[in-house]
Amino acid sequence: MSSKPPRSNRRVHSKSIERRQRILDAAARALAEHGYSAAKLADIAQEAGTHAGSLYYYFPSREDLMKEVLLTSLDRMSEYSDSLEADAHLSPIDRVLAFVRLVIDQTVQPDDHYLRAYMRNGSQVPEDIRKVLQTRRQRMRRTLTRLLSEAQAANQIPVHVDANVAALFIIGATSWVGMWYQPSGPYPVARIADTFVDLVLHGVVGANGAVTASQLTNAATSKRKTVRGR
Numbered sequence: 001m002s003s004k005p006p007r008s009n010r011r012v013h014s015k016s017i018e019r020r021q022r023i024l025d026a027a028a029r030a031l032a033e034h035g036y037s038a039a040k041l042a043d044i045a046q047e048a049g050t051h052a053g054s055l056y057y058y059f060p061s062r063e064d065l066m067k068e069v070l071l072t073s074l075d076r077m078s079e080y081s082d083s084l085e086a087d088a089h090l091s092p093i094d095r096v097l098a099f100v101r102l103v104i105d106q107t108v109q110p111d112d113h114y115l116r117a118y119m120r121n122g123s124q125v126p127e128d129i130r131k132v133l134q135t136r137r138q139r140m141r142r143t144l145t146r147l148l149s150e151a152q153a154a155n156q157i158p159v160h161v162d163a164n165v166a167a168l169f170i171i172g173a174t175s176w177v178g179m180w181y182q183p184s185g186p187y188p189v190a191r192i193a194d195t196f197v198d199l200v201l202h203g204v205v206g207a208n209g210a211v212t213a214s215q216l217t218n219a220a221t222s223k224r225k226t227v228r229g230r
Helices: 007-034 041-048 052-058 062-085 092-108 113-121 127-153 163-175 189-202 213-229
Strands: none
Touching: 007 041, 007 052, 007 062, 007 113, 041 052, 041 062, 062 092, 062 113, 062 127, 092 113, 092 127, 092 163, 092 189, 127 163, 163 189
């Protein structure tokens, strides 16, 4: 005896999944374009092709809908960073650089409303949602930290670099690209990504390492002592 549900039930279930996805997509666009406070359920429902009241059939509250959008964005990034970690065809440092390029590329893509929604609203949501997002962010940070540590083990990154701090720096710097990038501006996405990759590899000083961070610190300390001694 077949245990499959009737075909009509499967069609209803499929339509329900599709409608839920349309609602999520519409909410992502609203968050990306208008922000958490200004995103209206009526507008989201209209774009999704349904009524505002029916949204509660899929999401218990407005906050749950918004949280789902932001978590979806983080999950996408985490899944990709996890796949980079498992890619045996890339060297450790190439995995790190691929991560940098991905975040920049996805952040400025005009059609990826999910990531733009997160970049715009990640720090503006209520505290209970922010705590959930923080847990997901930590997963991505831990993955990038491991990638950096593996690059250190392969002698591709200096051992004195704190991998955890470096991961936080990379995530923070790349995430802000979406706040200042202008599609009509002078910098194409590829050039921005190349510049960030170069900065990750060589820093501002350059590949020759003419001045190290410790040398700069020592120079600043010596100057302060000289000033105080006058």
